[in-house]
Amino acid sequence: MVAVDGMPGLRERKKQRTRAAISDAAIALFLEHGFNQVSVAQVAEAAEVSKRTLFAYFPTKEDLVLHRLADHEAEAARVVRGRPPGTAPLDELRAHFLRGLHERDPITGLNDHPHVLRLTRMIQDAPSLAARMDRFKAGAEQALARALQETADTPELTARLAAVQIVGVQWVLAQDNAARLAAGTPADTRHPGAVADAEQAFALLADGLRDLTPRR
Incomplete structure (x- = not known):
């Protein structure tokens, strides 16, 4: 939802922060250990979200990158x-x-x-x-x-x-x-x-x- 002033609403900002946190956690793990060596479960754990939440933002592992x-x-x-x-x-x-x-x-x-x-x-x-x-x-x-x-x-x-x-x-x-x-x-x-x-x-x-x- 977008606020009246054109800026993202609270819910949208929270979703953006969650998406960024998942992506940042994934990239950090991939760069440290290798893309093929890191599982989606490990990314979810590092980002402190469930796998279901992760896939809601990123349908595939490749999308994380x-x-x-x-x-x-x-x-x-x-x-x-x-x-x-x-x-x-x-x-x-x-x-x-x-x-x-x-x-x-x-x-x-x-x-x-x-x-x-x-x-x-x-x-x-x-x-x-x-x-x-x-x-x-x-x-x-x-x-x-x-x-x-x-x-x-x-x-x-x-x-x-x-x-x-x-x-x-x-x-x-x-x-x-x-x-x-x-x-x-x-x-x-x-x-x-x-x-x-x-x-x-x-x-x-x-x-x-x-x-x-x-x-x-």
Whole structure:
């Protein structure tokens, strides 16, 4: 329930605190012992809730980790929908990715905070989490394709093909950055190279995606 002033009500704030406490307990245990080595029962005990309560907030064990990325699944679609009038979708997506690099957004792979590095490695090392990330990528492609169709008057097949290419490029760029940081390269050192790689990648995309609207 939302209060009259637009702020969450007491009940909603309590639910948010419970959700955060469960997630924090889970991440701490997973990072200390490994994702596959920790049971849901252990997470519930650490968070001081029942398993039933835990599953009410997080339907699967993987959700305890990946819910933190959930907002990013539709990020490219939001960027396209929210772009200024007259701005090409690809131009806005390029600018958004470059801002993410500058701000060290973890979704770009360019964040070397120890907690982020450990979380990234854990996701890569756990097959069930890696599989969920593939679903996350597919969801991002579908959301972006819909946004291109609805805001750029892009034909359905063109939108799907463009979305696969754009999300794929962003995915590769982020993975390359994460791999370099995992090997010990500081984020500040990597940043110029990450920007250059992103510029090259989006230039290549622009060659094939010059016009996302029907030719008349």
